[in-house]
Amino acid sequence: MSILSGVISSYSNYRFNKMRKLEISVNNKNNVIKSIKTSPERFTVQKKVPIRSIPTMISIGKNIEDNVKSLKNNPDIPNTRASIEFMDKFEEHARSMGINDIGYTKVDSELIFKDRAVIYENAIVFIKEIDKFGVDNDFPGKQLKDLELYDDFGRKTNEMVDYLRENGFAAQASHPAQGFVTYPTLAQNAGLGWRGKSNLLITPELGPRQKISAIFTSIENLPVNTGHDHSWIGDYCNYCGKCLKSCPGNAIVEPTDGLNRSKFIPEHCIGCNDICTICLRDCPFNKKDYMQVKDKYEKIKNKKSLNYKTFNLSVC
Ligand code: SF4
Ligand code: SF4
Incomplete structure (x- = not known):
């Protein structure tokens, strides 16, 4: 190991531990919602980053630290009710910053990562597009581009927290790179889409191409939308299974829990270091429109039920 890479490695370990301690310190605040025994472990992957990505990595770390340190800026007696007009303005502001979609839900303790806590159960979930060219193609600087997206989205999430505070609400940001909760299920609960086998x-708009962040807030009357039903995707995944078959690291393991939740083995995933995006690239939702996949699913389902009836008839 060269002296430079040794210094970089020691510095990143120091920053990582500092960040971790800060995040865990949220548990010491009053009335927070903590993880439970069955909560998932947050996985961390040791990243090999090119030297030129280091400023972006430092910026991501700083934003994660800032969002915990800034909790002291929450109002002592925060507002708990938001008007429809305010929520419209909030969404407009988020979209003007490039956020693609917004959903609302209550966070379950079982989604909070082990040793982490959130200050309110009311969750605002943001999604931001990963550029399709970047998913479908390999090119020099792809990893840096991905990190820059995390950095930009993290800063925007913090800015949305500031916006809520300026309007009298309390809020806690959860960074897209190192959040407090497991995002795909949180976003599914917020009606934004469905957690696939990958x-x-x-989501209907972006397929599997998005990053997710969240805000936990004192707003108790968030406009939770229960009207979306993307649950058919879970059934379609049972038919498809492409991500499991094509993952070069065997990092996605077939569900065994009866709830169709596949297991992810982070140590096997080469995505973080080599920017493997095969599970995104090969997913039919990346190749085709949401409604086209749904039509295909309906045809498969009808064919299956037709075969089933024929089988019954032949038995009779
Ligand atoms: S990024 Fe690559 S290695 Fe990781 S889960 Fe997806 S396909 Fe597998
Ligand atoms: S590749 Fe197939 S199985 Fe995997 S998430 Fe996409 S649709 Fe589901």
Whole structure:
């Protein structure tokens, strides 16, 4: 190991531990919602980053630290009710910053990562597009581009927290790179899409191509939308299974829990270091429009039920 890479490695370990301690310190605040025994472990992957990506990595770390440190800026007695007009303005502001979609839900303790806590159960979930060219093609600087997206989205999430505070609400940001909760299920609960077998969120607008962040807030009357039903995607995944078959690291393991939740083995995933995006690239939702996949699913379902009837008849 060269002296330079040794210094870089020691510095990143120091920053990582500092960030981790800060995040865990949220548990010491009053009335927070903590993880439970069955909560998932947050996985961390040791990244090999090119030297030129280091400023972006430092910026991501700083934003994660800032969002915990800034909790002291929450109003002592925060507002808990938001008007429809305010929520419209909030969404307009988020979209003007490039956020693609917004959903609302209550966070379950079982989604909070082990040793982490959130200050309110009211969750605002944001999604931001990963550029299709970047998913479908390999090119020099792809990893840096991905990190820059995390950095930009993290800063925007913090800015949305500031916006809520300026309007009298309390809020806690959850960074897209290192959040407090497991995002795909949170976003699914917020009606934004469905968690596919790849463990990625699949949405009507972007398929599997998005990053997710969240805000936990004092707003108790968030406009939770229960009208979306993307649950058919879970059934379609049972038919498809492409991400499991094509993953070069065997990082996605067939569900065994009866709930169709596939297991993800982070140590096997080469995505973080080599920017493998095969599970995104090969997903039919990346190649085709949401409604086209749904039509295909309906045809498969009808064919299956037709075969089933024929089988019954032949038995009779
Ligand atoms: S990024 Fe690559 S290695 Fe990781 S889960 Fe997806 S396909 Fe597998
Ligand atoms: S590749 Fe197939 S199985 Fe995997 S998430 Fe996409 S649709 Fe589901």
